[in-house]
Amino acid sequence: MKRRLLLMLPLLGFLLLLLFLYLGLGLNPFHRESRLVEEARAFPAFELTTLEDPERRVDESLIPGQVTLVNVWGEWCPECKREMPQLLDLADRGVRLVGINWKDTRDKARGFLDEFGDPFEVNLFDPEGELAFELGVYGAPESFLVDRDGIIRYHHTGYISPSDLREHILPEVEKWQ
Amino acid sequence: MAVIRWMLVAMALMLAAGLVQGAAIEVREFDDPVLEKRYHSLTASMRCPTCQNQAINDSDAPVSGDMRDRVYLLLQEGRSDMEIRDHMVQRFGDYILYNPRLEGRTYLLWGLPAVLVVAGAVLVMLLVRARRNASLRALSDEERRRLETLINRGEGQ
Numbered sequence: 001m002k003r004r005l006l007l008m009l010p011l012l013g014f015l016l017l018l019l020f021l022y023l024g025l026g027l028n029p030f031h032r033e034s035r036l037v038e039e040a041r042a043f044p045a046f047e048l049t050t051l052e053d054p055e056r057r058v059d060e061s062l063i064p065g066q067v068t069l070v071n072v073w074g075e076w077c078p079e080c081k082r083e084m085p086q087l088l089d090l091a092d093r094g095v096r097l098v099g100i101n102w103k104d105t106r107d108k109a110r111g112f113l114d115e116f117g118d119p120f121e122v123n124l125f126d127p128e129g130e131l132a133f134e135l136g137v138y139g140a141p142e143s144f145l146v147d148r149d150g151i152i153r154y155h156h157t158g159y160i161s162p163s164d165l166r167e168h169i170l171p172e173v174e175k176w177q
Numbered sequence: 178m179a180v181i182r183w184m185l186v187a188m189a190l191m192l193a194a195g196l197v198q199g200a201a202i203e204v205r206e207f208d209d210p211v212l213e214k215r216y217h218s219l220t221a222s223m224r225c226p227t228c229q230n231q232a233i234n235d236s237d238a239p240v241s242g243d244m245r246d247r248v249y250l251l252l253q254e255g256r257s258d259m260e261i262r263d264h265m266v267q268r269f270g271d272y273i274l275y276n277p278r279l280e281g282r283t284y285l286l287w288g289l290p291a292v293l294v295v296a297g298a299v300l301v302m303l304l305v306r307a308r309r310n311a312s313l314r315a316l317s318d319e320e321r322r323r324l325e326t327l328i329n330r331g332e333g334q
Contacts, residue, residue, distance in 0.1 A: 136270065138240040
């Protein structure tokens, strides 16, 4: 009897491996956990001008105060256009939005906002991608939810769809309100 | 023959295209050959975050370019390899490392192969010992008598 059990061991191991691989198939390969969120870190330090006013220099003290969705976008990014209605919806609900205009030119970025609407309280102009690098941004659009104390609480990679808005963004905003 | 010639021409063109594409990745100046070597091994050990599976030294993605810039900069500042890796992981996550670091949640990953080897060795040892014991074990008088009657019965038929 003991022998027979021993013989079953490789089969058991194989089934475990199968389960493990099967679970792996269900993972989203585009998902990345963010260290910023895991370690509940403060919004990184920066000093940039705003898109709206090239003379106005702002730093990280701009961010805390209220729950803020920081959205990384660029005129060159087609998904950012699809995302705009959801961002406008958020702004209508009274959520504060700060944009990071990433690797763009002022003219193109302003044209984009004229065409697709402007939900942002202010846009940080980041043509070299310095701030985006500190946030670990690897493609636009990406969004970070920052709480009142300036701590990064949620990271959304890719376009915010209407269902993402309902299922992820709004609950997170509620949670940290 | 003409077909072969055309194929050779096509292959040469493809090779040339590959070289041109490779040239899209910038050439960097290093005063120190050790630094250059470290730069190459560091950029080969980091995975591009946007391209599923390509090292940043081999990728045209904008983020890979930014990461190479940063590696170069940090090397010039005199940071260690460990510090540079940490710097990147802090921003882009563990995903970018081809070799995950040894920490709480990766003990299993690093430890399992060793555990499996040891378990296999123990298993083989047990099997060998069991087999040796089986061959050494002699039959008792009682067993011998039973065996003989069984054999005789077989011959009788």
